[in-house]
Amino acid sequence: MPVTPIYRQKARHAQVQVCVACEVRCSALFGALDAQGLERIKADIDNLELTANTRIYGPGSDSDAVYTVRSGMVRFERFTERGDLRIVRLAGPGDLIGLEALLQRPYRDEALCCGPVQLCRIPCELVDKLGQHEGSLQRELMLRWQTDLENAEAWVANLATGPARRRMLRLLLRLADLGPQDGTIWLPRREKIGAMLDLTFETASRLVSQLRREGILELTAMRTARVDTTALRQALQAEDAEGSERPAA
Amino acid sequence: MPVTPIYRQKARHAQVQVCVACEVRCSALFGALDAQGLERIKADIDNLELTANTRIYGPGSDSDAVYTVRSGMVRFERFTERGDLRIVRLAGPGDLIGLEALLQRPYRDEALCCGPVQLCRIPCELVDKLGQHEGSLQRELMLRWQTDLENAEAWVANLATGPARRRMLRLLLRLADLGPQDGTIWLPRREKIGAMLDLTFETASRLVSQLRREGILELTAMRTARVDTTALRQALQAEDAEGSERPAA
DNA sequence: CGAGCCGTTGAGGGGATTCAAGCTCAGTGG
DNA sequence: CCACTGAGCTTGAATCCCCTCAACGGCTCG
Structure with a gap:
């Protein structure tokens, strides 16, 4: 329990x-x-x-x-x-x-x-x-x-735009905003993550695991995790930088 | 509505x-x-x-x-x-x-x-x-x-969920709702369709062409088209029926 | 006529899904 | 105590959908 x-x-x-x-x-x-x-x-x-x-x-x-x-x-x-x-x-x-x-x-x-x-x-x-x-x-x-x-x-x-990884990173940012401001977040079940980002729960799981390996995310308790917000923002910037050939005038 | x-x-x-x-x-x-x-x-x-x-x-x-x-x-x-x-x-x-x-x-x-x-x-x-x-x-x-x-x-x-074809069909439905009720719709440039549905303009183009071949859509003038709303709804139902193994309790 | 924009279509590659197998862990009952 | 169970999570392999890259056609306009 x-x-x-x-x-x-x-x-x-x-x-x-x-x-x-x-x-x-x-x-x-x-x-x-x-x-x-x-x-x-x-x-x-x-x-x-x-x-x-x-x-x-x-x-x-x-x-x-x-x-x-x-x-x-x-x-x-x-x-x-x-x-x-x-x-x-x-x-x-x-x-x-x-x-x-x-x-x-x-x-x-x-x-x-x-x-x-x-x-x-x-x-x-x-x-x-x-x-x-x-x-x-x-x-x-x-x-x-x-x-x-x-x-x-x-x-x-x-949250409904772009590749899965970016959507996931943005979701983490939002969760960090909504929750307590101490870097702890409520981390939903993979199936729920999928329901938010329009992904299968397998893909959601893969993304979580990947972010864990990168040190951006660290699972702590049942439905909670700790995020390295600076690393998170860096990862997002890296994501956004890749496709920035043209500033889309 | x-x-x-x-x-x-x-x-x-x-x-x-x-x-x-x-x-x-x-x-x-x-x-x-x-x-x-x-x-x-x-x-x-x-x-x-x-x-x-x-x-x-x-x-x-x-x-x-x-x-x-x-x-x-x-x-x-x-x-x-x-x-x-x-x-x-x-x-x-x-x-x-x-x-x-x-x-x-x-x-x-x-x-x-x-x-x-x-x-x-x-x-x-x-x-x-x-x-x-x-x-x-x-x-x-x-x-x-x-x-x-x-x-x-x-x-x-x-409009932000599911495969591209379904999103496109839903968009057409929405466009038909917003425009005049005579089956005529404003059909955006392919690039704009992409900006609404998070697709590349090529994919948007392919979908439009496909729907045209199916008789659901018929281009009339510059930015306008005629939709067969009943065929449209049928196509949507067919889409939704496919993946309905479980009612997702 | 060439330039440029928009649309179409094809071929190849990549990312997400699908199918499938294990894994961890809590609760249950022997 | 421990095997059993089932739910949730992870991971792999194959498939498919969509993207990327590319070429081409129609059209307008200078």
Whole structure:
């Protein structure tokens, strides 16, 4: 059984304390609210602690809430019309997921926990209520959508383009960005890597092994690894340099 | 997906008339406004007619306006870090582009006309002004962002996945959706097809030729073609059926 | 007419897949 | 305790798809 660090719940005071002390507060949805504002919403927000591969929501769920990721990573899965699994998005601490619920739309993808994940569940009603008074909230939401959109287009340009090795290197960079900033990353199963980069799991495995031999990647625990980020960036530059005959005017 | 019902009314003044008579009005940003509301905004909206390959905006431009596509198609280009061109998005009639401007962000991609294009240029100031009074406008904007996001993820899942032939077929389907609904599509240069599907232009050419021989595609004019949509869907189903040993539980 | 761009097609090579065999490791039950 | 099992990972060999390199044709335009 993988070590699933069970978080000791401190004296379960008000939700207010959780929000005030939240590490992602400044980047979170209600970051603009003061303590008094938080007081009013304490009752409605649920604080969740989930284990790896727990389903947060999916196309079948009632879309009546959004979620702030406090820690951990979330992946978004869907099936192509052909029937094979694809991962189309990753979310990390500070991200707000399930935005479509605010528009009364069904959740489009399955949101699943990559490892242990801490979430805040925020009912849509609450957002609606606050949105009427707080104009800044509307703008904050639009910013979320915009960054999601930019990330999605970056996914197309970076993770869905070029030879497998480059895609893998870019994925590692993204994983390093999303996770803790200490060089440790969550390293998915080879099959999941394939679902992100459109590769077979064998190819994903070969690439991981290759990077391990090059010293860029070092497997540490079950689903975790350590990356040498400078070596990683070097490898990427080397990749990009090769084909640079013309600057593609 | 793109529902473009036809709206016609008599109107008095120049831009007002344009807006009221606009074919994409119900799907457009100000669809909710009545004639009186339109009266107030007539002065600020510019009606543009552009030719193929005209640049609408790009990372360098002042991001002070959004644009409604009235007719034609718009493509979004960017360069990967390696330096090669990628097309990450397509917009058609009824779409609102350049949303990031509303958040004082620079335009991320280059927006270019695929063929002749009619646009309405809407200054951000105007949107801000109207947004304060019209609460529905905010919601409408969020809907735009959400559909853009869904399209981007669909791009990842459909156009960036699987063998080249399937990607090409999916692209044709998308082009048929965006363009006029009469089976005529705008068929990009082979190089641009490559930039959308991550292929070399030679492979793109081979695929086009192949589909032509199969009767799915028929080149008509310079950048246009006629697709047999039913044959297209059949070909796609055939593609998807082949690899369907297991439903990928 | 030659120059240049775009598109097409062929031949060869390389990268990813497919098929297949072992491997490690945790859990299970004898 | 240890063999057994099954899931995940690794690696090899053969195949196939797509890329690379190359030549050629149609077309526009100077």
